[in-house]
Amino acid sequence: MLPKIDNTDKKILKILQKDSDISNAELADKVGLSPAPCWRRIKRLEEKGIIKRRVAIVDSDSLGLEIVVFTTVKISAQAQHGLEDFERRVSRFDEITECYTVSGGMDYILRVVTTDMRAYERFLRDHLLQIPNIAEVHSRFAVSQVKYTTGLPLDLVETKDS
Secondary structure (H helix, E strand, C coil): CCCCECHHHHHHHHHHHHCCCCCHHHHHHHHCCCHHHHHHHHHHHHHCCCCCCCCCCCCCHHHCCCEEEEEEEEECHHHHHHHHHHHHHHCCCCCEEEEEECCCCCCEEEEEEECCHHHHHHHHHHCHHHCCCEEEEEEEECCCCCCCCCCCCHHHCCECCC
16 A cells, blocks of 8 residues: 655655755755654655655766667577576676566667767676676667656645645
8 A cells, every 4th residue: 555645745745855955954944844743744755755865966968878778688489487587687787777577579678888889898898798697688779868856746646735
C-alpha cells in the first residue's frame, strides 16, 4: 500500500527537490509550519522511504563528461535466466548512470555518461561487450539536452487531503 502524504508534505517535497540545502527554519517558513513540526515531517518522510537521500547534482559538462549515450541491450534468448547476472554486472560500472528493463525488442536501456567517443568505444569493447549472453547492443548519442530534472511530478500524487 502506498503511503499517503498531505499537501504540506507535498510542499516540503517540492521545495527539497529544488534545494535540499535549505535550512529547516526557512523550509518551515515557506510551508507555514514552525521548525520542529517541519523537521518531524521530514524525518517521517525519510523513515517511510519517500525521501531516499539528499545529494549534490554535479554539472557533467564542467567535468568534461560531455557524452551521453542511450544504449539498448538485448540478452540472447537462451540466456533470459541470466538477466540478474547482467543487472549485477552493469551496476558496477560508474559510466552507467541509469539502467531500466524495457518492453519491446530490447531488454534494457542504459544511460551512459563519458568524456568522448573514444572513451565510449573503450567502455563498450572492454566492459559492456565482455558481459556474457549479450545478443545486440545499439547506441544513440544525445546531441543536446533539452530537459533534465531529478524532480518528480508531485502534482500527480494523491494526497490525504484530496
